[in-house]
Amino acid sequence: MKSKHTTKKRGGVLEGIRYDIKHNPYLCLLCLPAIIWFCIFAYSPLVYLLAAFKKYQATKGLWGSDWVGLKNFEAFFGSDAFFRVTFNTIFLNALFIVATMFFSILIAIALSEVGNRLFKKVTQSVVILPHFISWTVIALLCEALLKTQNGFINNILVSFGMEKINFYQDASVWPVLLTVLRIWQGAGYGSIVYLATIAGLDQEMFEAARVDGATRGQCIRYLTLPLLKSTAVMLFIMNIGKIFNGDFGMIYNLVGTNSMLYRTTDVIDTYVYRMLVESTNIGQSAAVSLYQSIMGFVIVMASNALTKKLDPDSALF
Amino acid sequence: MAKQISEQAMAAKSKIKMTPADRVLNGFFYLFITVFAVICLIPFILVVSSSLTQEQALTTYGYSLWPKEFSLDAYKLVMVSADIPNAYLVTIFITIGGTVLSMLFTCAVSYALSVKNFKSRSVLALFIYFTMLFNGGLVATYLLITKTLVLQNTIWVLIFPSICNAWNILLMRNFFNGIPDSLAESAKIDGANDIVILFKIILPISLPGIATIGLFYALSYWNEWYKCLLYIDSSHSQYYTLQYLIQRILRQVNYAANQPAEAVGLSAVSLPTYAYRMATIVVSTGPIILLYPFLQKYFVQGLTVGSVKG
Numbered sequence: 001m002k003s004k005h006t007t008k009k010r011g012g013v014l015e016g017i018r019y020d021i022k023h024n025p026y027l028c029l030l031c032l033p034a035i036i037w038f039c040i041f042a043y044s045p046l047v048y049l050l051a052a053f054k055k056y057q058a059t060k061g062l063w064g065s066d067w068v069g070l071k072n073f074e075a076f077f078g079s080d081a082f083f084r085v086t087f088n089t090i091f092l093n094a095l096f097i098v099a100t101m102f103f104s105i106l107i108a109i110a111l112s113e114v115g116n117r118l119f120k121k122v123t124q125s126v127v128i129l130p131h132f133i134s135w136t137v138i139a140l141l142c143e144a145l146l147k148t149q150n151g152f153i154n155n156i157l158v159s160f161g162m163e164k165i166n167f168y169q170d171a172s173v174w175p176v177l178l179t180v181l182r183i184w185q186g187a188g189y190g191s192i193v194y195l196a197t198i199a200g201l202d203q204e205m206f207e208a209a210r211v212d213g214a215t216r217g218q219c220i221r222y223l224t225l226p227l228l229k230s231t232a233v234m235l236f237i238m239n240i241g242k243i244f245n246g247d248f249g250m251i252y253n254l255v256g257t258n259s260m261l262y263r264t265t266d267v268i269d270t271y272v273y274r275m276l277v278e279s280t281n282i283g284q285s286a287a288v289s290l291y292q293s294i295m296g297f298v299i300v301m302a303s304n305a306l307t308k309k310l311d312p313d314s315a316l317f
Numbered sequence: 318m319a320k321q322i323s324e325q326a327m328a329a330k331s332k333i334k335m336t337p338a339d340r341v342l343n344g345f346f347y348l349f350i351t352v353f354a355v356i357c358l359i360p361f362i363l364v365v366s367s368s369l370t371q372e373q374a375l376t377t378y379g380y381s382l383w384p385k386e387f388s389l390d391a392y393k394l395v396m397v398s399a400d401i402p403n404a405y406l407v408t409i410f411i412t413i414g415g416t417v418l419s420m421l422f423t424c425a426v427s428y429a430l431s432v433k434n435f436k437s438r439s440v441l442a443l444f445i446y447f448t449m450l451f452n453g454g455l456v457a458t459y460l461l462i463t464k465t466l467v468l469q470n471t472i473w474v475l476i477f478p479s480i481c482n483a484w485n486i487l488l489m490r491n492f493f494n495g496i497p498d499s500l501a502e503s504a505k506i507d508g509a510n511d512i513v514i515l516f517k518i519i520l521p522i523s524l525p526g527i528a529t530i531g532l533f534y535a536l537s538y539w540n541e542w543y544k545c546l547l548y549i550d551s552s553h554s555q556y557y558t559l560q561y562l563i564q565r566i567l568r569q570v571n572y573a574a575n576q577p578a579e580a581v582g583l584s585a586v587s588l589p590t591y592a593y594r595m596a597t598i599v600v601s602t603g604p605i606i607l608l609y610p611f612l613q614k615y616f617v618q619g620l621t622v623g624s625v626k627g
Contacts, residue, residue: 016436024436026511027429031441034426037481038448041461045453048460061464107353110346119347125613126354129361132605134540136563137598141360143570144367144380144591152363152380188357189620196621216339249543256568272455282456289454297451 049293051286058282065283072287081271085288089246089267095175096182096247097239103183104190105228109220111191112198124195127188138185139253146177171263178254178265190235197231198224230311237307241300244292246270268292361606368392368595375591391592395600400554400562407472408539408559408601415476415538420531423486424523428515430486431493432501442487449483459547469548472556475541482537485530488619492526493519529619532612539605559601566594 021028047062052072054065076082107127114120130138145152146167154164167173201224209219246267255265257274268288275285335343359382367380371388378385395401426445430438453461458478468474496519504514520527545561557565 013437013440016440020435020437024432024434024511027432027435030425030511030515031429033422034481034486035441035444037422038445040466041458041478041481042448042452042483044465045457045461048457049453051456051460058464062460106349110350113343113346114350115343119350123350123354125610126357127350128613128616129606129609130357132536132609133602134542134560134563136540136542136560136567137602140563140567140570140594140598141364143567144363144595145360150376150378150380184357188353192617192620196617215336215342217342253564253567269455276456276459282460286454286456286460289456293451293454300450 049286049290051283052290053287054283056282056286068283072284073291075284076288076291081266084263085246085266085268085271088265089269090243092175092178092246092265092267093239093243095179096186097236097243099179099183100186100190101232101236101239103187105194105225105232107187107191108194108198108228109224111195112224113216113220124188128192129188130185131189133185135247135249135253138181139256142181142254168258169260171261171265174255174261174264178250181254182250193235194228194231197228201227233307233311237303240303242296244268244296244299248273364595364598368592368599370592372590372592380591388592391590391596392600394590394593395596400557401559401597401600403555404557404559404562405600407475407556408541411472411475411541411558412535412538415479416531416535418476419480419482419485419534420527422481423489423530423534424515424520424527426481427486427489428493428511428519430490431496432511433498442490445483445486462548470550470553470556474548475544475556475558476538478544479537479541482534485533488533489526489530492523492530496522525615525618529615532615533619536605563597563601566597570594 051062051065053067053069054062055068055071056062056065060066111120111124146154148154148164148166148168151167157164165173167177206219206223209223210216214222246269248267248269251265251267251270252273255261255270269292272285272288272292275281275288279285362382363380366382366384367375368391369387369389370381370384371386371390374384374386426441429435430442432438452458462474462478463469468477500518500522501511501514504518509517540560541558542560542564545556545558546564549556549561
């Protein structure tokens with residue numbers, strides 16, 4: 001962000017605020033509601049992170065509960081769940097990022113290459129549409145498509161003389177299944193940014209290449225793709241920064257409490273949620289939650305630092 | 318001039334002959350897009366068709382792209398049940414109320430962030446941006462809302478915690494940054510204060526931006542189910558949202574699917590019928606799908622502005 005000013009005259013922050021209160025009182029007033037909101041809903045929960053170091057008991061409250069040091073963390077790092085949920089979170093997100101990016105770019109290039117205006121407009125609208133459907137609805141749809149008895153997909157498999165797949169009991173198919181659903185839901189939407197980038201490219205460059213005898217394949221390979229690189233890198237890094245945030249909405253709705261599928265689908269977010277609601281060990285769930293926040297923060301900072309080195313223009317802040 | 322040239326270039330493009338390889342590539346692109354679009358569309362057709370099919374036909378033949386035996390029973394059931402109309406009211410209330418509050422908070426702070434002689438703006442941007450990098454996570458937020466604020470089991474818990482969104486605020490600031498400073502400055506010389514300038518001058522010319530960000534907020538309120546799951550218990554079902562009703566149906570279905578056969582037999586009575594489930598989806602998602610063609614351009618706009626670095 002605009003950190004240049006702050007670094008230039010650190011210590012001038014308070015002075016700046018004092019200046020603004022005196023000279024821009026109405027602007028301060030405009031900021032106030034949002035500042036209060038962020039203090040309450042974004043900053044004050046940080047106090048409750050102390051629960052991670054306590055044996056939290058609802059009756060005693062946060063301050064009354066006993067300190068246990070790092071015990072909650074030790075319990076989590078020592079359990080099987082630690083490796084499972086960490087691996088699943090990173091692995092699934094990595095699959096989603098790569099697959100969605102690949103298909104988003106493919107869709108964007110295909111849409112920019114097709115000549116028919118009406119076809120382009122209609123199909124573009126259709127491929128974006130799934131993004132506006134919530135995961136609750138998608139999950140209910142999936143149940144209809146995937147169920148073993150009379151499910152749409154299994155009916156098709158049977159009619160081709162193939163074996164039925166017990167989707168809701170077979171954990172090994174889920175990483176692929178979730179990735180497919182992610183592509184279905186997000187690739188069209190993701191293509192918007194790439195399409196806008198392609199539309200902003202200098203068309204005459206393409207004409208020149210065509211006149212010089214380049215085929216359309218060569219134009220895509222040597223012009224479009226390299227020019228999309230900086231957009232792709234920026235989005236990739238933004239997504240890497242979020243790699244520790246499991247998609248709770250997606251996983252919880254699709255998998256729910258079906259423990260047969262946890263092996264491949266249980267992510268940090270669903271694990272924390274279950275601990276929070278199902279067990280009384282709030283301290284430990286707070287510890288896992290804090291672990292996630294810290295790892296997320298470290299990853300964002302690291303990926304941004306890396307970008308700054310490789311390509312300063314794509315860095316986020 | 319530049320336009321003329323590009324028009325010539327367009328004309329030249331159509332004159333350049335396609336090689337056979339180009340034709341194959343072109344065909345592949347058409348095919349790929351068509352297939353992807355069809356796959357995107359099929360589930361929607363399945364839902365609508367199933368919701369219009371008689372229950373018995375669904376259980377015997379399964380889902381199909383065209384209703385085998387047409388029936389409106391599922392929709393009659395949806396209308397009769399008390400939950401759905403009530404959930405509709407709750408959802409509309411939080412969508413309208415929430416979006417209005419969100420936009421007031423967002424526009425106010427984003428405008429301040431965009432004013433060049435507001436000295437604290439970089440600190441404020443950092444204050445807001447930091448919440449995107451590091452947050453308390455689920456447990457801390459849950460404890461805050463249930464223990465300190467005691468908002469659980471009220472309708473406000475569906476609105477208050479979602480009023481501000483750091484990303485949307487920064488997007489809105491990008492929109493405001495595009496407005497020339499001279500407008501506000503001349504109004505200031507005429508004696509108007511910043512609040513008047515925002516509402517009288519800046520907002521009326523920022524309608525595309527307001528529409529985009531407003532839609533982002535509205536969609537997130539409309540699709541709200543997570544906060545119902547966390548903060549509203551079954552004794553306060555009058556605050557359930559539409560999406561949460563669907564979630565509950567889903568859980569009943571999944572629960573039954575995980576039970577041994579005999580247990581399913583017992584609970585099958587309370588299980589919502591297939592057509593009813595699909596009709597619920599149509600009723601809850603319908604408004605978005607119907608509005609979608611009119612809204613699409615604003616979403617596209619928002620995303621493109623979002624990719625411009627702030």
